[in-house]
Amino acid sequence: MSNWIIAPVVLPALLAPVIAAVARHDIVLARTLSLAGTIFLTIIALGLTVVASQGGPYVYELGNWNAPFGIVLVLDRLSAMMMLLTTVLALIVQIYVIATDWDKRGRHFHALFQFQLMGLFGAFLTGDAFNLFVFFEILLIASYGLMIYGGGQMRLRAGLQYVVMNLAGSTLFLFALGTIYATTGTLNIADLAVKIREIPVDDAALIRVAAMLLMIVFAIKAALFPLQFWMPGTYANAPAPVAALFAIMTKVGAYAILRFYTVVFGPEVAATGSMPGDWLMPAALITVAIGAVGVLGAKRLLPLLSFAVLGSMGTLMLAVSVFTPQAISAALYYLVHSTLAAAAMFLVADLVISRRGAARDHLREQSPNTPNGLLAALFFAGAIAVAGMPPLSGFIGKLLVLDAVRASESAALIWAAILLGSLLTIIGFARAGSDLFWKTAEGAPSDNPDLEPDLTIPIPPLAVVGIMLALTALAALTVFAGPVTAFFEVTAAQLVDPIDYIQAVLPSYQKGS
Amino acid sequence: MEILVASAVGVLTAAGVYLILRLRSFSVILGLAMLSYAVNLFLFSTGRLTVGLSPILSKTAQGYTDPLPQALVLTAIVISFGMTAVLVMVALGAFLTSDHDRIDIESNTETDESDEPEVETP
Numbered sequence: 001m002s003n004w005i006i007a008p009v010v011l012p013a014l015l016a017p018v019i020a021a022v023a024r025h026d027i028v029l030a031r032t033l034s035l036a037g038t039i040f041l042t043i044i045a046l047g048l049t050v051v052a053s054q055g056g057p058y059v060y061e062l063g064n065w066n067a068p069f070g071i072v073l074v075l076d077r078l079s080a081m082m083m084l085l086t087t088v089l090a091l092i093v094q095i096y097v098i099a100t101d102w103d104k105r106g107r108h109f110h111a112l113f114q115f116q117l118m119g120l121f122g123a124f125l126t127g128d129a130f131n132l133f134v135f136f137e138i139l140l141i142a143s144y145g146l147m148i149y150g151g152g153q154m155r156l157r158a159g160l161q162y163v164v165m166n167l168a169g170s171t172l173f174l175f176a177l178g179t180i181y182a183t184t185g186t187l188n189i190a191d192l193a194v195k196i197r198e199i200p201v202d203d204a205a206l207i208r209v210a211a212m213l214l215m216i217v218f219a220i221k222a223a224l225f226p227l228q229f230w231m232p233g234t235y236a237n238a239p240a241p242v243a244a245l246f247a248i249m250t251k252v253g254a255y256a257i258l259r260f261y262t263v264v265f266g267p268e269v270a271a272t273g274s275m276p277g278d279w280l281m282p283a284a285l286i287t288v289a290i291g292a293v294g295v296l297g298a299k300r301l302l303p304l305l306s307f308a309v310l311g312s313m314g315t316l317m318l319a320v321s322v323f324t325p326q327a328i329s330a331a332l333y334y335l336v337h338s339t340l341a342a343a344a345m346f347l348v349a350d351l352v353i354s355r356r357g358a359a360r361d362h363l364r365e366q367s368p369n370t371p372n373g374l375l376a377a378l379f380f381a382g383a384i385a386v387a388g389m390p391p392l393s394g395f396i397g398k399l400l401v402l403d404a405v406r407a408s409e410s411a412a413l414i415w416a417a418i419l420l421g422s423l424l425t426i427i428g429f430a431r432a433g434s435d436l437f438w439k440t441a442e443g444a445p446s447d448n449p450d451l452e453p454d455l456t457i458p459i460p461p462l463a464v465v466g467i468m469l470a471l472t473a474l475a476a477l478t479v480f481a482g483p484v485t486a487f488f489e490v491t492a493a494q495l496v497d498p499i500d501y502i503q504a505v506l507p508s509y510q511k512g513s
Numbered sequence: 514m515e516i517l518v519a520s521a522v523g524v525l526t527a528a529g530v531y532l533i534l535r536l537r538s539f540s541v542i543l544g545l546a547m548l549s550y551a552v553n554l555f556l557f558s559t560g561r562l563t564v565g566l567s568p569i570l571s572k573t574a575q576g577y578t579d580p581l582p583q584a585l586v587l588t589a590i591v592i593s594f595g596m597t598a599v600l601v602m603v604a605l606g607a608f609l610t611s612d613h614d615r616i617d618i619e620s621n622t623e624t625d626e627s628d629e630p631e632v633e634t635p
Contacts, residue, residue: 130588141596144603151606153610153611157607157616157618159607160600160607161618163603164538164541164545164616167545167596168533168545170593171548171551171552174589178556178585181559181581181582182558182560233618
C-alpha cells in the first residue's frame with residue numbers, strides 16, 4: 001500500500017518528458033496521454049483519500065532511509081484531500097483546454113501541465129521542509145511556462161513580474177530554511193515539530209525570525225496583503241484556462257501555512273505562541289477589503305475575477321488565522337469551494353471573451369449584441385458560487401467561517417469584512433453580468449468581421465461539460481456538506497494535535513519524552 | 514572568518530535588494546542573481562564554519578563538518594541557475610515584443626489588441 005504514496009509524484013514526472021519528447025508533433029497523442037494520466041491520477045488520489053480517511057498518517061521513506069535522516073512523504077487527510085481537489089481541478093481544466101483547442105496555441109502545454117501537477121502533488125505530500133522548497137520550484141517553473149503560454153506582449157511582461165516576484169520569494173524561503181536548520185539542526189517537519197517545542201522562550205529569537213520569514217514566503221504564494229500585488233496582474237494576463245488551474249496555486253500557500261503553523265509552529269509552541277495568527281489576521285482582513293474594492297472597480301472581466309479570487313483568499317486566511325479546529329475545518333471547506341468556483345468562473349469568462357470580438361473582456365457596451373442564454377446562465381451560476389450566495393456551496397462555506405470565528409476577539413471585524421466584502425462582490429458581479437449580457441450600444445458595425453462580437457458562435461459541448469463538472473462538484477459540495485464537513489473536522493483535529501503525524505514519521509517518539 | 518562570511522552575505526543581499534528595486538529588468542535579473550549568491554553563502558554557513566575538516570567518514574579524520582548544508586547548497590545552486598535561465602528567457606521575450614526592458618506594466622499599453630495571443634509561436 002505505502003508505495004502508492006509516491007505514485008502521484010512519479011507518474012506525472014515520467015509522463016511529462018514522454019509527452020514532450022514523443023508526442024511533441026502529435027496533438028492527439030499528447031492529449032490522449034495527458035488526459036489518461038490525469039484520470040489515472042484522479043483514481044489514485046481517490047484511493048489515497050479513502051485510505052487516509054480510515055487511518056494514518058502513512059509514511060513513505062525515500063530510499064528506505066529512516067526519518068529524520070532521509071526524506072519522507074507523508075499521506076494524511078489534509079494532503080490526500082488537497083491532492084483529490086487538484087486532480088478534479090486538473091481534469092476540469094484539461095477537458096476545457098482540449099475542447100477549445102487552447103493547447104494548440106503554443107507548444108508543450110500538456111507536458112507543462114503534467115510537470116505542474118507533479119510539483120503540486122509533491123508539495124502536498126512531502127514531509128521535509130527543504131523538499132517542500134524543491135517541489136515549490138518545480139510547480140513554479142512549470143507555472144512560468146503556462147503563464148506565458150501563447151505569448152503576447154502584455155502576457156510576457158506580466159509573466160516577467162510573476163517570475164521575479166516568485167524568485168525573490170524562493171530566496172526568502174532559502175533564508176528561512178537556513179535559519180531553521182542553523183537553530184534546530186533538522187529540516188524534517190515532524191522532527192522540527194519535536195525540536196521547536198523544546199526550545200525555551202528565551203532562546204527563541206532566531207526561530208521566531210525564521211517563522212516570520214516562512215510566513216512571508218507562504219503569504220506571497222497565498223497573495224496576502226501586502227504581498228498580493230503580483231496576483232491580479234498575473235491571473236488577468238494568463239490564459240484563462242491557466243488562470244483556472246492557478247486557482248489551486250494560491251491554495252498551495254494556504255496549505256503550507258496550515259501545515260507549518262499547526263504542526264511545527266502551532267499555537268501551543270512556546271517559542272512562537274500566537275504570533276502567526278496575530279499577523280495573519282490583519283493581513284487577511286485587508287486582503288478581503290482589497291479584493292472587494294477591486295471587484296467593484298475593475299474595468300475588465302479578468303481582473304474582476306482575479307480580485308474576486310483575492311477576496312476569497314482573504315476570507316480563507318481569516319478562518320485559518322484563528323487556528324481552532326472548527327475554524328480550520330471551515331477554512332478547508334471554503335478552500336475546496338473557492339478553488340472550484342474560481343476555476344469555473346475563469347472558464348466561463350474565456351468562453352464569453354472569445355465571443356465578444358474587439359471588446360474582449362472590457363466591461364462596456366457592445367454593438368450589436370446577440371444574447372446567448374447558455375453563456376449567461378453559466379455566468380450567473382458561476383457568479384453565485386464566487387460571490388457566496390445560496391444555493392451553491394459558497395454560502396455554506398462563508399456561513400461556516402462566520403460561525404467558526406465567533407469566539408475570536410476580533411469577531412466583529414471579521415464578520416464586517418466578510419459580509420461587506422460579499423456585498424461588494426455581489427454588486428460587482430451583477431454589474432459585470434449586466435454589462436456583458438444585457439446592455440447594447442448603438443453604432444455602425446466595424447469593417448473587420450473578426451472584431452465583431454458574435455455570441456452565437458457555437459460553444460464546444462465538451463467545454464460546457466468541463467464547466468458543468470466544476471459546477472456539479474460545487475452542487476455536490478453543497479448537498480453533501482454534512483459528510484464533507486465531518487471529514488474536514490477530523491482533518492482539522494489531526495492538524496491541531498500533531499502527535500499522530502510525529503509518531504508516524506518518528507516511530508520512536510514518545511509524548512513528553 | 515565569521516565576520517568575512519557574514520559581511521559578504523550582507524553586502525550581496527544589500528546589492529541584490531537595491532538592484533531588484535530598479536525599473537529595468539536587466540538590473541532586476543542581476544539583483545536576483547546576487548540574492549541567490551547571498552543565500553547560497555548563507556546556507557553554506559548554517560552548518561557552522563570550520564576549516565580543513567572532512568564532511569564524510571574517513572579513518573584519519575580529526576573531526577567532521579556538517580555535510581547537509583553542502584548538499585542543500587548544491588541543490589539551491591542548480592535550482593537558482595535554472596531559474597535564472599528561465600528568467601532571462603522570459604525577460605528577453607518581453608523585451609523583444611515591447612522594444613524596451615522596463616519591468617513595470619504601464620496602464621496605457623492596455624489597448625484592445627495588445628494581448629491578443631492568436632498567433633501561433635513557431
